Amino acid sequence: MLEKEKEIGLQAVGMAMAMAAAIQKELTGGDTLTKIDRSPVTIADFAVQALACQILGNHFPGMPIVGEEDSLALRRPENRELFAKVVHYLEQYDAPMRGQEICDCIDLGGAEANGTFWTLDPIDGTKGFLRGEQFAIALALVRDGQVRLGILGCPNLAPTGGGTLFWAVQGQGGWKIPASGGQAEPICASTKTDPRQMKFVESYESSHSDKGTQLEISRLLQISSPPEQMDSQVKYGIVASGIADIYLRIPNPGTPDYREKIWDHAAGSLIVEEAGGWVSDIDGKKLDFSAGRTLRNNRGILATNGRVHSRVLEIIAELAARK
Numbered sequence: 096m097l098e099k100e101k102e103i104g105l106q107a108v109g110m111a112m113a114m115a116a117a118i119q120k121e122l123t124g125g126d127t128l129t130k131i132d133r134s135p136v137t138i139a140d141f142a143v144q145a146l147a148c149q150i151l152g153n154h155f156p157g158m159p160i161v162g163e164e165d166s167l168a169l170r171r172p173e174n175r176e177l178f179a180k181v182v183h184y185l186e187q188y189d190a191p192m193r194g195q196e197i198c199d200c201i202d203l204g205g206a207e208a209n210g211t212f213w214t215l216d217p218i219d220g221t222k223g224f225l226r227g228e229q230f231a232i233a234l235a236l237v238r239d240g241q242v243r244l245g246i247l248g249c250p251n252l253a254p255t256g257g258g259t260l261f262w263a264v265q266g267q268g269g270w271k272i273p274a275s276g277g278q279a280e281p282i283c284a285s286t287k288t289d290p291r292q293m294k295f296v297e298s299y300e301s302s303h304s305d306k307g308t309q310l311e312i313s314r315l316l317q318i319s320s321p322p323e324q325m326d327s328q329v330k331y332g333i334v335a336s337g338i339a340d341i342y343l344r345i346p347n348p349g350t351p352d353y354r355e356k357i358w359d360h361a362a363g364s365l366i367v368e369e370a371g372g373w374v375s376d377i378d379g380k381k382l383d384f385s386a387g388r389t390l391r392n393n394r395g396i397l398a399t400n401g402r403v404h405s406r407v408l409e410i411i412a413e414l415a416a417r418k
Contacts, residue, residue: 097236097244097264099154104234104246105262107150111143111217111232112248112258112274114188118142119224119250126180127225128168135221138177140164141201142184143217143232148203149190151213159212161388162204163358170198208357208387211238216358220327222300231327235361240385241265245362245369248274249329261332261366269335269370284372284400285337290316293340293403296333299324304395305345312343312410316403331363334398335370341403344396345377345411354389360396373401379408 118126118139126138144164151160169178178197185192192200204215213236220230232248243265250258257275261282272279287293295313298304306322313322323339333339346353364374364382375381376393383392397407 096267100236100244101246101262101264103150103154104236104244105260107147108232108234108246108248109260109274110150110188110190111146112250112260114146114184115139115143115218115224115230115232116250116258117187118184119227119230122225126177128174128177130168135225136164136168137218137221137224138180138184139224140218140221141166141169141197142181144204144215145181145185145192145197145200146188146190147215147217147232147234148200149192152200152203155213159206159209160204160215161206161208161212161358162201162215162217163356164201164217165205166198166201169201208237208384211236213237214358214361216328216356219359220329223326229326229329231329231332233328233358233362235358235365237357237361237384240383242361242365242384245365247328247332247362247366249327249332250274252329252332259332261335263366263369265365265369267369269366271332271336282336282366282370284335284367284370285340286402287340287400288402290403290406291319293318293400294320294338295322295341295343296325296330296339297322297343298330299326302347302349303344305347308345308414309343311414312407315410316407328359328363331367331398334372334400335363335367337400340400341407342396342398343377343407346395354391355393355396356389357384357387360390364398367398371401372399373404374398375404375408377408377411
């Protein structure tokens with residue numbers, strides 16, 4: 096089931112990981128733009144989306160792709176040098192494309208999130224990418240509002256070079272493999288039941304969540320070490336593989352109406368669930384991927400090894416009732 100989708104998805108993400116890692120090592124200040132929402136976008140975002148969309152489009156013509164980026168900024172004359180670098184890297188990684196073809200491939204990611212579709216975050220954790228730290232390439236296949244296939248490429252998560260590929264197919268468990276090659280291994284969320292022994296991870300960026308409340312939750316759970324801050328869906332990967340036990344993302348009180356984007360959580364949430372963990376929003380509701388490009392029916396994110404999930408939800412509700 097979904098064998099072809101898994102094979103081609105792993106191929107696309109694997110190629111994208113190698114290219115993105117090379118760009119990260121060679122990145123300069125001139126390789127980044129600022130989007131309307133003031134978030135950064137780099138040549139890696141454009142190159143990876145072009146590459147992945149080309150591969151997916153060739154093998155699954157007509158299947159919608161819901162991606163984070165578009166080519167509008169890249170088409171502007173003042174960004175021609177940046178565009179030339181995108182061309183250069185695509186050529187280096189055996190995806191030679193030119194001008195209009197690159198833009199067209201990037202813009203394949205502008206589809207609507209209906210029925211069966213791919214969703215892609217070409218560089219998840221762009222600020223971490225810019226700091227030379229953790230980031231991920233995230234690809235998922237969604238059908239009828241449920242994530243059926245999730246793939247995470249984490250180029251900087253590995254004891255050796257090359258990074259780690261995580262994936263899961265609904266009902267078939269979670270897996271990982273070194274991006275440099277080797278034997279695939281099943282992954283399993285930790286079996287810890289004592290919160291004091293658990294590891295808590297959260298987003299690096301303070302604007303992404305309510306870190307004060309998250310720290311209070313960690314204290315009430317009597318977790319001995321402070322929350323570890325990390326960019327991107329790498330956090331899902333380490334929860335799924337038992338390196339961490341709790342990932343919490345409570346909405347920042349400064350932006351109470353913000354809703355998460357589907358490409359920021361689709362792949363990682365399935366991988367955690369298939370590894371035996373539990374993922375919900377902070378109200379305990381299952382993540383709803385049937386509502387378009389955002390998780391508009393959900394608030395925040397909680398991913399755990401499953402053993403402490405209910406207790407964390409209780410604490411969140413208790414703290415909310417005090418306000």
